[in-house]
Amino acid sequence: MAAFNRTKDNPLPLKTPPGTADFAMHTDTKDGIPILVCTVVKTVLHYDARCIEELHAMLQAHGDWMALGGADEQKPAKEGTVEAWGRSPRNPIGGWYGLKKGLRGRFGVYVPPLLEALGLCELEHNPRDNRIRAK
Template identity: 70%
Template sequence: MKNQVGTKENPMALQTPPLTSSYTIHVAEKDGKEILVCTVGSTVLHYDIRCINDLHEMLKQHGGMELGSADEQKPAKEGTVEAWGRSESNPVGGWYGLKKGFRGRFGMYVPPLMEALGLVELEHNPKNNRMRAK
């Protein structure tokens, strides 16, 4: 997966679900663990790399789901990918986002990566996009 997602020198270029903003994502190592590094302008977010497989497995069981992206400081809409990405009932028992203050937006930046990897179908409407496992 590491080569598919890219490296710091050659990151994967993606667009947000509504196709309004570009960002890059790559795999890096931090504290001995592989993480996803998402760069949006000057903002850098980190996500636990296992979120890709965990979210794919959950979607295979759950079916389609609204993305519901929200900043860390804002509550996530119940029943969305964003809410699942910070729920105590997910496989990591909480946030997949690893950088305090920037742990949110899971539902904005992880789904396009999963679409690029061929794992999900993703809508590209102006808002309220949904995703489902392939």
């Protein structure tokens, strides 16, 4: 995870793909595991930090644009989307990259802008139905 190392005191400011909401991302550890901490207003989400490299690798293997999706944990993710991959038993960690029970979703909303900021992908910024592809 050397590509991204921001602290709580120096988070990376980001916007959702449509540009309609601000959020911030920083790194931390939880139970000895590197995590991404995503703060959206007062809501704090945690994602397994391995998702950066693993999502990038999946997108490279996919080789084309992929829909982001984006769904709360309690709602099903549309198949073939980044959101579905982020919770799939077939991804490298065998399930959810989101770590906070009840707030494990929205992977397809908050992680892709980080990959874009790190120069790992191209990301569309339309009002809806955005897509991503690896650089």
